[in-house]
Amino acid sequence: MIAISAIRNVALVGPQSSGKTVLTEDILFLGKALKTLSAMGGRKCPLDEEPEEIERGLTLTPQVYTFNHLDHEFTFIDTPGYNNFLADTRFCLRASDAAVLVLSATSNIKDLARDSWSAINEFELPRFIFLNMMDKEKAHFNEALHAIEKG
Secondary structure, rough: OOOHHHHHEEEEEOOOOHHHHHHHHHHHOOOOOOOOOOOOOOOOOOOOOOHHHHHHHHOOOOOEEEEOOOEEEEEEOOOOOOOOHHHHHHHHHHHEEEEEEEEEEHHHHHHHHHHHHHHHOOOOOEEEEEEOOOOOOOOOOOHHHHHHHHO
16 A cells, blocks of 8 residues: 555646657656557557547547556646646646646747646646657757746
């Protein structure tokens, strides 16, 4: 039995196409909650379950995944990135102990992250920023970091 003090609920939030679902899948794989990784890129991600999510390749409803590791229970909540679903993201943040703001190093960070950052602030959650897609050709670490700092 896991003690309540050993339970961690973490919401992954951020703009659409920033890689929240792939990052969640990677975390679950490293935590041994998934046996294999999808490559995304045209293949179905095992975390997207709804037919429309599979067809469109994006998360439309919050997805909750739990695994145990080192006497702790971790629950990761993969939230939708579209602003139309910001109410769902806020609901997930209310149930979270912390948040990971996932941003793509290839996008206009300042504009896309504003709503997610405001929602995290609303619940005064500890957070960190995960700068994703650094392996892409158009990724610029220094520009992304500067945009985050100015944010």
